[in-house]
Every structure is written in structure tokens, then in C-alpha cells.
Amino acid sequence: RSSWLLLAPLLTPPVPVVTAPPCSLCPEGAHRFQWIRNLVPEFGISSSHVKVLSSPAEFYELLKVQIKTAKQRVVMASLYLGTGLLEQELVDCLEETLEKSLQAKGSSNLRVSILLDYTRGSRGRKNSRTMLIPLLQRFPEQVRVSLFHTPNLRGLLRLLIPERFNETIGLQHIKVYLFDDNVILSGANLSDLYFTNRQDRYVLLQDSSEIADFFTELVDAIGDVSLQLQQDDTVQMMEGMVHPYQGDKMAYCEIANRRVMEVINSARTRQELLHAKTFHSSQKGSSLLPQQGSRASGGLKPEPDTWIYPLIQMKPFGIQIDEMVTETLLTEAERDARIYLTTGYFNLTQAYMDLILGTRAEYRILLASPEVNGFFGAKGVAGAIPAAYVYIEHQFYSEVCYLHQQERVQLQEYSRAGWTFHAKGLWLYLAGSDLPCLTLIGSPNFGYRSVHRDLEAQVAIVTENKALQQQLHREQEQLYLCSSVVSSATFEQPNRYVKLWVKLVTPLIKNFF
Numbered sequence: 001r002s003s004w005l006l007l008a009p010l011l012t013p014p015v016p017v018v019t020a021p022p023c024s025l026c027p028e029g030a031h032r033f034q035w036i037r038n039l040v041p042e043f044g045i046s047s048s049h050v051k052v053l054s055s056p057a058e059f060y061e062l063l064k065v066q067i068k069t070a071k072q073r074v075v076m077a078s079l080y081l082g083t084g085l086l087e088q089e090l091v092d093c094l095e096e097t098l099e100k101s102l103q104a105k106g107s108s109n110l111r112v113s114i115l116l117d118y119t120r121g122s123r124g125r126k127n128s129r130t131m132l133i134p135l136l137q138r139f140p141e142q143v144r145v146s147l148f149h150t151p152n153l154r155g156l157l158r159l160l161i162p163e164r165f166n167e168t169i170g171l172q173h174i175k176v177y178l179f180d181d182n183v184i185l186s187g188a189n190l191s192d193l194y195f196t197n198r199q200d201r202y203v204l205l206q207d208s209s210e211i212a213d214f215f216t217e218l219v220d221a222i223g224d225v226s227l228q229l230q231q232d233d234t235v236q237m238m239e240g241m242v243h244p245y246q247g248d249k250m251a252y253c254e255i256a257n258r259r260v261m262e263v264i265n266s267a268r269t270r271q272e273l274l275h276a277k278t279f280h281s282s283q284k285g286s287s288l289l290p291q292q293g294s295r296a297s298g299g300l301k302p303e304p305d306t307w308i309y310p311l312i313q314m315k316p317f318g319i320q321i322d323e324m325v326t327e328t329l330l331t332e333a334e335r336d337a338r339i340y341l342t343t344g345y346f347n348l349t350q351a352y353m354d355l356i357l358g359t360r361a362e363y364r365i366l367l368a369s370p371e372v373n374g375f376f377g378a379k380g381v382a383g384a385i386p387a388a389y390v391y392i393e394h395q396f397y398s399e400v401c402y403l404h405q406q407e408r409v410q411l412q413e414y415s416r417a418g419w420t421f422h423a424k425g426l427w428l429y430l431a432g433s434d435l436p437c438l439t440l441i442g443s444p445n446f447g448y449r450s451v452h453r454d455l456e457a458q459v460a461i462v463t464e465n466k467a468l469q470q471q472l473h474r475e476q477e478q479l480y481l482c483s484s485v486v487s488s489a490t491f492e493q494p495n496r497y498v499k500l501w502v503k504l505v506t507p508l509i510k511n512f513f
Helices: 003-010 034-038 056-069 085-105 128-138 155-160 192-196 209-224 249-280 321-332 350-358 380-402 448-453 466-480 488-492 500-512
Strands: 043-045 050-053 073-077 111-117 143-148 176-179 182-186 202-205 227-229 288-290 300-302 306-314 338-343 362-368 409-414 425-429 438-442 456-463 483-485
Touching (some): 034 249, 034 306, 043 209, 050 056, 056 085, 056 176, 056 182, 056 192, 056 202, 073 209, 111 128, 111 209, 128 143, 128 227, 143 209, 182 209, 182 438, 209 306, 321 350, 321 438, 321 456, 338 466, 362 380, 362 466, 380 409, 448 500, 456 466
Parallel strands (some): 111 143, 338 362, 362 409
Antiparallel strands (some): 050 202, 073 176, 143 227, 288 300, 338 425, 438 456
């Protein structure tokens, strides 16, 4: 059964997918996930270029080091930039690096591009915008700050929905942090919690120029259809660009679709040509290949043992690649394969739930206990959100029990005193293997918002290298060690009591969080 054929029912007209047969010159079954390159570019790299990080502090220190050593480009996409001392230190690092770059050459080659969400980044009097305006004022030629505004928040809806609540309609949720040719993929935002005691996931791809080029172009494309922050804290669209909430919605979405798909398809074409030139022009049996790429030094590099696939999900623009690939991975998972799936906000789409409950693989699903939910202790209505997640979790667990699937599908709750939980992604272990060969890491939470409302990106990392597989396995184990298995007794605990009004309201609002 072909994985590619399974995608056919999921394809919709707005997604201009280009299909291509597998490379006829490559060994059959080089790895079983090559079908993903029918949708997105495939980047073959050495596993030695991949480093898995484990802690918020490690992530924060890496961000600072990478900013300080950047020479050509800094590209950062996040939901928002916080306003505390740690965030200010990041801004100070950017300022220092830009200043040094100017002093070194008189005219700087360094370019800084920051993409944030408009509604989240504008929340409060002191916000992401006010944090970044000094950089814009001091380095107007080198710094760009783009604020994405969902086209679905417009008209009367935009006027009536108050701050914070307007963020439920749709967000820029991508988290990519890129410095020259080094790329950090994560689910973490640029905020002090994510640098101290909010557990997430982080992977560094080092010296990966083609991957860095791709994500630079992707952030540029989204930036081009976003509002541009000005030095006086006003915003405006680029000249000639349709406005996201004042202009024609369909025209705006078509332009955005075209810009993003151009990035995906042009990178895909580039990688196919590079693959053919690099791998099939070299002598048969050679383990060393000529180095290619925009920043190649002309040396030799080892044959790749790891493949990176960027998976983009932007349903407002009719782009559903991440959804297609995730559903196909869940569908194709064989009997006795194990999937470890984690999300900080357990609110799976119906399609994902049906696949988990109806397929053959074993599932270990890691989610936040109420105390480590990011909304725990919040004021007002938001304070009831952890209870809503408990209710959704209980419903899913009841369905698992009804279908007698408790052995195959197991829920586990992350709990750690003084911490919150925000990790997301999955690890796939093939039948008979003790190590994962594939992981998904990035911004999606596998919920309705991720699939339908927000802009999301993650990567599928496929590797044949045992050392990298062991890194990924240790990452999974470390997260799951802080968890306990969910049982019927879990929901009898006093802190799992869900008020009647929350039960009544949750089905109506679950698509907004």
C-alpha cells in the first residue's frame, strides 16, 4: 500500500501540491519516509550536525551565543517577545552584534528579521513592539520587524473582541530561530518562562545552509504579507500588498498562499536538482560527495544519514502539508510500532483521535497535568482552561476504555513542581526497534487551532544514525520520566473536579484553544 495514495483523499484544491516519483537512482527503501518529499523539500545532512537540547537554560544560553556570533543574518519567528530582564538581554545582544557589525565594515552585512504575531505582540502597554522599537530606530537599514495579523479577525469581530480574547481567532505560531547557517527548531517562545522553568523541546541544526535558506525565505514570505512595525510604533503594509483585515480576504489569502508555496516548491526543485547532481554524478560506491550549497567551501562531505523535511500548516491560506503528513504517519504506523506523542495542550482533532483509536500502533501520549498547564492559576475565564483540558482528557480516556484499548493507547501526565509543560511533537519507533527513527519537532500541538487557525511549522527528522537515534530516545525518556500513567483513579482526585458550567461550555469553545 502506497503512503502517497493515502494522501489523495486529504488533498484539497487550494493546496497546489506538486507530485514526483521517488528517485529511481536511489536504493529502494533508503528510508521508508521518502514519500514526504513528494510534498516538501528534502534536506540530506550528516547526523553530526544535529544536536538535541534538553533544558530552557540551555536554549537561552544558545540563543545569546548564536546572536553574538552571527555575521550575515539573524531570523527569529515566534509568537511574541516577552518584556522582562531576560528578554531585554536578548535585545541587548542583538544591539551589540549590530553595532559591532557596523563598526567592523562601516556598512553592515548583518540583517535581522523578526516575525511575531500582531495581537499577542501588541498586548499591554509594554509589549513586544515597544521592546523592539529601539532597534528599529537605531538600525533602520538592517532590522525588520513583521507582525502577522490573521485575515479572520476583521470587521465587527475585530472591533468587539477585547485584547487577549482576540488571540483565539488565529495567530502566527511558528518558532524558528536562525543565525547564519545554524537553525534552532522549537516550540518555545521568546519569553522568560521558556528560558527558566517551562519545559519544551529544542533541536539545533548546525552548518545547514540549505535549511537556513529555506526558513529565511519562509519567514520573509510571511513577513511580506504581514504588517511592518515602524519607528513610531505604527504599522503599515508593504507597498502594493493587500491588507489582512481591511482588504479583500480572498485576495489576501491567495497572495499569501502563492508566496508560501513558491518558497516550498522552489526549495523542493532546488533540492531535487542538488540531489541528482551531488549523489548521482559521483562515482558509484563513493562514501564522500562534493559539497554543494550557497555557502559551500568546495570540500567533501560524508553521505547523509539524516533527512530533514519542513512541514508547513497554514489552513487560512489553504496549506495543509503538516496535517497530511501527520495523518499519513499515524495511518501507516504498523502493528507493534510505538508512537510517543506529546502536547502541552491535549485537544486532538477528531481525525487524529480516530486514527489513534483505529490504527494498530502502540501510543504513549504525554500531556500536562492541571498544575503544569500554562493557564493554571490564571485570572478570570482563562483560569478555567486547565479544567476544560481535564474534561477533554477524561472524555478521550473514557473512549479508550470503551474500546478496550487501554493497553495499546496509554495517557501519561507530566508533573514537575515549580514547572509548566509546553513540549510537543512525536517520536516513532518501528516494530522491533528500541530507538526512534523519526521525530516531529516544532510549533504544532495536534489540536484544532494548530490545524485550522494558526500558522505552524515543524520538521520531520528521519535518521539512520544510531547516535542521533539515542539522543532522541534520551530526550523522550527524560520527558516521560516526569510523568505518571493516567487511570480511572486519576479523575477521582479532588483537583480533577470539573464544574458543570465548564463541561457545558467546553464543547462550544474547544476549537479556540
